[in-house]
Amino acid sequence: xxxxxxxxxxxxxxxxxxxxxxxxxxxxxxxxxxxxxxxxxxxxxxxxxxxxxxxxxxxxxxxxxxxxxxxxxxxxxxxxxxxxxxxxxxxxxxxxxxxxxxxxxxxxxxxxxxxxxxxxxxxxxxxxxxxxxxxxxxxxxxxxxxxxxxxxxxxxxxxxxxxxxxxxxxxxxxxxxxxxxxxxxxxxxxxxxxxxxxxxxxxxxxxxxxxxxxxxxxxxxxxxxxxxxxxxxxxxxxxxxxxxxxxxxxxxxxxxxxxxxxxxxxxxxxxxxxxxxxxxxxxxxxxxxxxxxxxxxxxxxxxxxxxxxxxxxxxxxxxxxxxxxxxxxxxxxxxxxxxxxxxxxxxxxxxxxxxxxxxxxxxxxxxxxxxxxxxxxxxxxxxxxxxxxxxxxxxxxxxxxxxxxxxxxxxxxxxxxxxxxxxxxxxxxxxxxxxxxxxxxxxxxxxxxxxxxxxxxxxxxxxxxxxxxxxxxxxxxxxxxxxxxxxxxxxxxxxxxxxxxxxxxxxxxxxxxxxxxxxxxxxxxxxxxxxxxxxxxxxxxxxxxxxxxxxxxxxxxxxxxxxxxxxxxxxxxxxxxxxxxxxxxxxxxxxxxxxxxxxxxxxxxxxxxxxxxxxxxxxxxxxxxxxxxxxxxxxxxxxxxxxxxxxxxxxxxxxxxxxxxxxxxxxxxxxxxxxxxxxxxxxxxxxxxxxxxxxx
Ligand SMILES: Nc1nc2c(c(=O)[nH]1)N[C@H]1C(S)=C(S)[C@@H](COP(=O)(O)OP(=O)(O)OC[C@H]3O[C@@H](n4cnc5c(=O)[nH]c(N)nc54)[C@H](O)[C@@H]3O)O[C@H]1N2
Ligand SMILES: Nc1nc2c(c(=O)[nH]1)N[C@H]1C(S)=C(S)[C@@H](COP(=O)(O)OP(=O)(O)OC[C@H]3O[C@@H](n4cnc5c(=O)[nH]c(N)nc54)[C@H](O)[C@@H]3O)O[C@H]1N2
Ligand code: SF4
Ligand SMILES: [Mo]
Numbered sequence: 001x002x003x004x005x006x007x008x009x010x011x012x013x014x015x016x017x018x019x020x021x022x023x024x025x026x027x028x029x030x031x032x033x034x035x036x037x038x039x040x041x042x043x044x045x046x047x048x049x050x051x052x053x054x055x056x057x058x059x060x061x062x063x064x065x066x067x068x069x070x071x072x073x074x075x076x077x078x079x080x081x082x083x084x085x086x087x088x089x090x091x092x093x094x095x096x097x098x099x100x101x102x103x104x105x106x107x108x109x110x111x112x113x114x115x116x117x118x119x120x121x122x123x124x125x126x127x128x129x130x131x132x133x134x135x136x137x138x139x140x141x142x143x144x145x146x147x148x149x150x151x152x153x154x155x156x157x158x159x160x161x162x163x164x165x166x167x168x169x170x171x172x173x174x175x176x177x178x179x180x181x182x183x184x185x186x187x188x189x190x191x192x193x194x195x196x197x198x199x200x201x202x203x204x205x206x207x208x209x210x211x212x213x214x215x216x217x218x219x220x221x222x223x224x225x226x227x228x229x230x231x232x233x234x235x236x237x238x239x240x241x242x243x244x245x246x247x248x249x250x251x252x253x254x255x256x257x258x259x260x261x262x263x264x265x266x267x268x269x270x271x272x273x274x275x276x277x278x279x280x281x282x283x284x285x286x287x288x289x290x291x292x293x294x295x296x297x298x299x300x301x302x303x304x305x306x307x308x309x310x311x312x313x314x315x316x317x318x319x320x321x322x323x324x325x326x327x328x329x330x331x332x333x334x335x336x337x338x339x340x341x342x343x344x345x346x347x348x349x350x351x352x353x354x355x356x357x358x359x360x361x362x363x364x365x366x367x368x369x370x371x372x373x374x375x376x377x378x379x380x381x382x383x384x385x386x387x388x389x390x391x392x393x394x395x396x397x398x399x400x401x402x403x404x405x406x407x408x409x410x411x412x413x414x415x416x417x418x419x420x421x422x423x424x425x426x427x428x429x430x431x432x433x434x435x436x437x438x439x440x441x442x443x444x445x446x447x448x449x450x451x452x453x454x455x456x457x458x459x460x461x462x463x464x465x466x467x468x469x470x471x472x473x474x475x476x477x478x479x480x481x482x483x484x485x486x487x488x489x490x491x492x493x494x495x496x497x498x499x500x501x502x503x504x505x506x507x508x509x510x511x512x513x514x515x516x517x518x519x520x521x522x523x524x525x526x527x528x529x530x531x532x533x534x535x536x537x538x539x540x541x542x543x544x545x546x547x548x549x550x551x552x553x554x555x556x557x558x559x560x561x562x563x564x565x566x567x568x569x570x571x572x573x574x575x576x577x578x579x580x581x582x583x584x585x586x587x588x589x590x591x592x593x594x595x596x597x598x599x600x601x602x603x604x605x606x607x608x609x610x611x612x613x614x615x616x617x618x619x620x621x622x623x624x625x626x627x628x629x630x631x632x633x634x635x636x637x638x639x640x641x642x643x644x645x646x647x648x649x650x651x652x653x654x655x656x657x658x659x660x661x662x663x664x665x666x667x668x669x670x671x672x673x674x675x676x677x678x679x680x681x682x683x684x685x686x687x688x689x690x691x692x693x694x695x696x
Contacts, residue, residue, distance in 0.1 A: 005032060008026060008461050012051050012054070014579075017179075021043055026462060031054065032055070036051070041517075043184045045186075050576075050577065050578075060586065063465060067083065067432065068082065075656060077654035098387045098414065104132075111137075111394060112136075116446055117444055120343055121472045121476070124344050124479070125478060127344045129483050135370075137399060139679045140297065147363055148676075153532065156330070157323075159328055166288040168188060168196055170200045174296065176206070197212075197213045204573065216278070219272040219684070222272070229268075232259045232260065232261075232264065233278065249536050250534040254540040262555060297683070298683050303679060306674060314553060323522050334455065335503050336448070336500060336502055337498060356377050362675070363676040389416040392419040394426070395424045395426045397647075402669050410426065435469070438468075443493060445496055445510075477492075559681045566686030570640050578593070578645060600616070600631055600640055601631070601632070604637050604638075613630075616629040618689065625661065646663055647662075
């Protein structure tokens with residue numbers, strides 16, 4: 001009966017980092033209806049297919065419901081059910097054993113894409129345990145943009161979709177599918193409807209490319225070269241904002257000299273974009289006031305991440321688009337507890353010196369261990385051995401570059417535990433598997449610590465099934481058993497109250513409000529300068545020598561030079577129906593996207609004798625996988641756009657669900673890494689079509 005339905009408002013989390021406000025109908029502890037909230041701050045009524053699939057995600061029969069302990073050999077797929085008490089005790093004993101023998105740094109705490117407060121509670125656990133090693137995927141996700149922004153202009157410049165832009169440059173970002181971190185596409189589409197122009201830089205003709213004034217069909221991996229060519233045009237033609245450059249930048253002359261060499265003609269050869277089109281796009285960006293650059297993963301998913309991000313922040317700066325409404329802004333946080341305090345950074349003062357990547361001389365302020373260096377520590381014991389790990393919210397066998405290396409590292413660990421909501425290829429190799437409660441099943445705070453200037457309430461809507469626990473509760477209990485109890489609470493929800501305390505709100509009051517936002521303030525440099533050593537935007541880095549960084553953005557060649565053996569360029573883009581490697585097990589999503597698909601231009605397909613729907617074998621220097629060919633003129637003839645994150649939940653845990661067959665990261669390598677962030681090449685890799693595979 002309709003009157004039995006209880007209506008609640010919460011924010012979406014876990015399915016990407018969007019944050020749509022949702023209205024949910026609940027009956028008998030089940031979500032029976034879900035829809036976008038027309039008053040949503042970010043989404044204005046929008047909800048995507050993943051959001052709509054949320055109820056089935058919670059009630060799926062395959063969900064983990066009880067803690068499990070491995071029986072028999074690692075990865076054989078045999079488990080016994082254990083109590084929470086035994087699970088926590090087993091993890092505690094093993095981590096303690098490693099800490100005694102190898103030091104706390106011998107234990108790594110590993111996080112995937114941050115999903116909510118669990119990310120920060122995990123850092124707090126690592127800090128209070130004494131380990132400097134929090135491993136995260138940030139090397140290929142946000143850290144290059146964020147940390148480079150910090151060094152160049154003192155903040156992470158995010159596109160401001162809450163104020164009108166004259167132009168938005170969508171630079172390697174697929175917002176209609178990915179609704180990237182706070183940049184829910186509905187806000188952008190509203191602007192486009194009201195006359196905002198788009199320039200799209202993408203090797204594929206995306207939905208947004210179809211709406212764009214200009215589409216630059218770039219060679220994957222060549223963004224570094226294109227960004228420098230934009231700078232060349234704008235500097236040579238004097239199109240930059242002279243007042244801002246004079247008063248608020250450091251090293252303009254040096255930058256101007258540096259970019260002289262990167263002419264559109266020259267960069268056209270590496271980027272595959274016509275010189276005339278580069279000129280037109282660069283001029284249009286410089287002359288549009290204000291203009292935002294919405295930058296995405298391709299900026300940072302290759303070894304040139306630092307130089308690319310540097311060039312783009314310089315571009316925003318000299319065109320006067322930093323921290324202006326409708327440009328790329330420094331968002332102001334609401335009055336809540338700062339990150340450093342919440343994670344108890346004070347407990348581990350020597351972290352910067354001791355963390356694994358410090359020995360690889362990465363960029364200052366990168367605080368999480370790049371996965372490539374984590375595996376080196378496990379496999380080669382450099383700079384010191386890592387013997388145990390705790391993983392949550394991550395499936396590294398699919399998501400770290402070079403899956404074979406990940407497999408070897410997982411097999412070599414003395415002990416590891418995984419918390420997940422579903423059995424995955426990674427969890428199938430663990431010693432202990434913990435059943436996590438997930439979004440809608442506990443009170444959480446969204447967008448904390450992400451630099452977008454607001455936090456979102458995600459109040460609990462239903463009880464979790466079986467014995468599932470929220471990750472923050474698991475971490476609170478692990479903290480209480482492994483570290484001094486005073487750093488934790490009787491009731492894990494007090495962790496949320498601690499974050500909100502400075503706002504004067506309790507969690508319940510916050511949930512009623514829905515979100516908390518910092519006040520809009522722009523051009524803060526006018527009163528306090530930029531937070532850099534010179535107080536200005538550092539086009540040339542004043543501390544480059546101290547930090548062992550190149551002072552100016554450079555082009556040092558493509559991330560991978562052309563190789564006639566591998567004449568096609570491989571890249572990937574995220575599916576609108578899945579989150580990385582997650583949710584292939586949901587029928588409602590799988591029906592939209594049943595197989596891993598590789599997009600190939602019809603001419604290229606004809607050349608290799610590949611037909612629509614055939615299983616094509618894609619090969620790189622590192623490995624081979626099979627995906628289903630989809631012929632489309634939306635990709636460049638020289639490019640294959642393959643699917644990423646595929647495994648087969650319908651398969652068997654004893655073979656880890658065929659994690660090798662179609663997994664994009666079987667094709668990626670960690671031999672070449674960007675120095676600053678330890679980033680591997682995930683986009684722009686030489687490949688070839690090695691034949692047609694067998695039907696399954
Ligand atoms: N080749 C290639 N590799 C990439 C990328 C790429 O574009 N190409 N993208 C990179 C990027 S941007 C990122 S962020 C990473 C993502 O890397 P991961 O975060 O490792 O990716 P997911 O596949 O989303 O893994 C998340 C896991 O968390 C589980 N999960 C969901 N909700 C919960 C919860 O509430 N609690 C717990 N404990 N578990 C939960 C899911 O079931 C899933 O198994 O991958 C990176 N890797
Ligand atoms: N549905 C869904 N949404 C997600 C996620 C998901 O897995 N699924 N993941 C979330 C996460 S953790 C992140 S970090 C964001 C990432 O969101 P995005 O940054 O949008 O990530 P991608 O889809 O990897 O890449 C964006 C676009 O770059 C294009 N591209 C590929 N190679 C290149 C290149 O070399 N240069 C340029 N300029 N373009 C290139 C692709 O064709 C694609 O259209 O999305 C978040 N949202
Ligand atoms: S776009 Fe993201 S936040 Fe919005 S409903 Fe979809 S998954 Fe949830
Ligand atoms: Mo990401």
